[in-house]
Amino acid sequence: MPSLLDIRRRIRSVKNTQQLTKAMKTVSAAKLRRAQERVFSARPYAEQLKRVLGNLTARLEDVSHPLLEIRPEERILFLVITADRGLCGAFNANIIRTAQAFIREHQTQTTHLMMVGRKGRDFFRRRAAPIRSEFVNIFSRLDYGHAKDISEAIIQAYTNAEVDAVYMVYNEFKSVIQQRVVVEKVLPLSRADLKETEPRLDYIFEQSPQEIFNRLLPRYVEVQVYRALLESAASEHGARMASMDTATRNAGEMIDMLTLNMNRIRQAAITREIIEVVSGAGV
C-alpha cells in the first residue's frame, strides 16, 4: 500500500499538471479568438479577388493560363498542413492518417510531399518518406508572406511541369470543438471557380485584360493557401483548448480519487492506533 506521503506527493504533482493544462486552455482560448478574427478578415479580399477574376474571364476570348492547364495526373504534389506543436488531441493524427490514405489511393502515381507544420514533417521524415519541401514553425507568427512562399513553390512546380496536380489536406474550422479534415485540389485551377458573377461593365484597361488576368491568377492560389493556413491555425487552437479542457477535468477527477484514497489510509492508520492504545490499556 502506498504511504500517505507518496499519495500527498502524487496529489501535488497532479495539481501542478492541472494548473498547467488550465493555463494552456486559457491561452488557447485567447489565441483561438484571434485566429477566428483573422479567418474572418481574410474573407473580403478573397471575395473581391474572385469577383474581379470572374469579371476578367468574361472579357477574355480565350481563357488560357499555365495554371488552368489540365494534364493527366501522373505526378501529384501533396501539401500536408499539420500543426507545429502537439497536445491538441487528434488534430495532427487525423491529418497524417488522411494523408497516408491519400498516398495509398494514389499508389500508381508518384506523390511528392510538401509539409507545413513540424508534427507532420517529423512523422513523414521518421518514415523516410520523400519530402520535397517543408515549412515548419510558421504558425507562431503566421502571415500572408508564408502563404506567398508556399504558393510560389507550388506554382513553380506546376508550371515547370514537375507535377501534374496539386492537392492539399488541412483541418477546416467547423466550430470551436469541431474540426473537419478536408482534401482539396489546388491546381489546376477550376474554370468553374472563375465564372462571372455580376453584370458586365465596359472597363477602360490600363493594361490588357489578359495581362492583368495572368498576374491575378497566382494571387488566387495564394488566397486559397492562406485560407487553409488560417483555418488550420484556428482549428489547432480549438482542438488544443478542447483537449486541455478534458485534461483539466481528468486531473480534477484524479485529485478527488487520490484525496479519497489518502483519507481512507489516514483513517485506517488512526483506527489502528486507537485499537493499539485500547488493547494496550485493556491489559
Place this chain on the structure above:
Amino acid sequence: MTDNRIELTIVTPERAVVDEAVDELQIPGSEGYFGVLPGHAPLFSELKVGEVAYRRGDRWSFLAVAWGFVEVQPNHVRILAETAERAHEIDLDRAMRAKQRAEERIARGGEDVDYGRALVALERALIRIQVARKAHHTASA
C-alpha cells in the same frame, strides 16, 4: 453633392482596411497617379507602390499601399492591395531603418545585391515615411 459619393473599399489579404464613402481620391496606377471623382468611367488598373489619398468633406486621409489592382466604377472604387497601411499605423522608425538598409545595399553594390529588390524596398520605405509624416501634420494641425 453630399449624396453623390464614392464607396471606397481597400482590402489586403489579411484584412479590410477601408470601407468608407468618400468625395474624391487619388490612386497610384500603373501609368502614374490618377484622380477619381464620382461618376468616373469604369476603369481597371494595376496598383503601384505609392500613396492613396482620399477626401471626405474637407478632411484628407492618406494610406501607403503596395502592389495590387484597382477597379473603378462610377460610384464604387475597390482596391486590392498586397499591403495597405493608414498613415497613423505606420511605424516611422521602422520605415526609416528600412530606408537606410535599402540605401546601404544599393551603395555597397556588388554582384550579390539584388538591385531590383533593393530599389523596391527603398521606394516602399520612402512612401511609408512620406505618408507617416502626413499623419503627423494632420494630427498636430
